[in-house]
Amino acid sequence: MKIAVLSGKGGTGKTFVSVNLACAAGKSAYVDCDVEEPNGHLFLKHDITDRLPVSVTVPQIDANKCTGCRKCVDFCKYNALALIKNELLIFYEVCHSCGGCILFCPEKAFTEKEREIGTIEEGISGEVAVLTGCLNTGEVSGVPIIKGLMEKLPEQGTVVIDCPPGSACVVMESIREADFCVLVAEPTLFGVHNLAMVYDLVKLFNKPFGVVLNKCLPEENPAEQFCVDHKIKVLAKIPFNEELGKLNSRGLIAVRENRQYQELFQRLLNTLEKEAVS
Amino acid sequence: MKVILPVESKSLDAPVCPSFGRTPLFVLFDTESGNHEFLDNGAAASQGGAGIKAAQILVDRGAAALITYRCGENAAEVLNAANVKMYKAQDGSVAENLTKLKDGKLSLLTEIHPGFHNHGGGK
Numbered sequence: 510m511k512i513a514v515l516s517g518k519g520g521t522g523k524t525f526v527s528v529n530l531a532c533a534a535g536k537s538a539y540v541d542c543d544v545e546e547p548n549g550h551l552f553l554k555h556d557i558t559d560r561l562p563v564s565v566t567v568p569q570i571d572a573n574k575c576t577g578c579r580k581c582v583d584f585c586k587y588n589a590l591a592l593i594k595n596e597l598l599i600f601y602e603v604c605h606s607c608g609g610c611i612l613f614c615p616e617k618a619f620t621e622k623e624r625e626i627g628t629i630e631e632g633i634s635g636e637v638a639v640l641t642g643c644l645n646t647g648e649v650s651g652v653p654i655i656k657g658l659m660e661k662l663p664e665q666g667t668v669v670i671d672c673p674p675g676s677a678c679v680v681m682e683s684i685r686e687a688d689f690c691v692l693v694a695e696p697t698l699f700g701v702h703n704l705a706m707v708y709d710l711v712k713l714f715n716k717p718f719g720v721v722l723n724k725c726l727p728e729e730n731p732a733e734q735f736c737v738d739h740k741i742k743v744l745a746k747i748p749f750n751e752e753l754g755k756l757n758s759r760g761l762i763a764v765r766e767n768r769q770y771q772e773l774f775q776r777l778l779n780t781l782e783k784e785a786v787s
Numbered sequence: 788m789k790v791i792l793p794v795e796s797k798s799l800d801a802p803v804c805p806s807f808g809r810t811p812l813f814v815l816f817d818t819e820s821g822n823h824e825f826l827d828n829g830a831a832a833s834q835g836g837a838g839i840k841a842a843q844i845l846v847d848r849g850a851a852a853l854i855t856y857r858c859g860e861n862a863a864e865v866l867n868a869a870n871v872k873m874y875k876a877q878d879g880s881v882a883e884n885l886t887k888l889k890d891g892k893l894s895l896l897t898e899i900h901p902g903f904h905n906h907g908g909g910k
Binding site: 582585586587588589590591592593594596598600602603649 | 830833834835836837839840842843846861864865868869
């Protein structure tokens, strides 16, 4: 089963839930799709077995063939091209690799070239196979790296996909292959706003989903109320306590340290298996 | 010589706009004729690369100089390729900045920021 873990903002506990789910499952895979700032490695501390470059296709111009007609400059929605003194300037960091300029050029003055934008790391942490995407600083989009990760997802066993925060293209790409989406939410009004964003997204994609309420306190929980109001299944509640805070700040994995959390995440796994089938 | 400034509204008494790529308007001032003209900034609503597109507009309009508070790396590359001189705007109106340029009281813009999305940093 492929489980995607997402939330509308950073810091709600996506990586905490993902890492602990993968470790509770025993032999499993953890996939870090938060390619702008992958942090699952802080906990898993995996040995890297392979590192593969990820490239995108970008245009390059043959200045002898370019007549300066500007069709490409006018077409480029991302403003990656400029024509100055009849010379074409290409801004690769802004280019989205759409290929439009190459298609539209009447002189066929463009050719394609590969440009590296990041890497995919493979590794192992105990029984957990780790895949980590890493986008180079300054690059415009992590989507090509996440596409690369999706191609490498194991077919069998429990696969936990740690998504980037928010509900933009990178998240859509990260949940594409998921059989089930776990939305992690905080007990604050801001948390509810961010939960609503990912709730809309998973509905749009017709994905089965449920909510994990993280950082639960005894007081009323606006995120729980949101789940009641929208008839969303609450899969698990994780308490807001000092022990978890300490374990996290030391980069330790709760299920590997305390039997109580192993049981909590094992129950969550069982619930997910039941929910994904139904 | 044609001088361009980013401006908040259609008046020479309006302040210079702090943003270059996403200014709502530009004012184009011809120092020989003394005429001026306001241009809509077609780049203002761009998803990305606003500075590049805004710089292209300036070059296409034949600007020889730009007075601005700031300019990003990518826009500066376009402007440099077209030999557009960049001057650092001073607090005050468009008209005051034009007077200072005439009197040689504006310095060249030397600080080029790496862009607000860090797109300029990853070459």
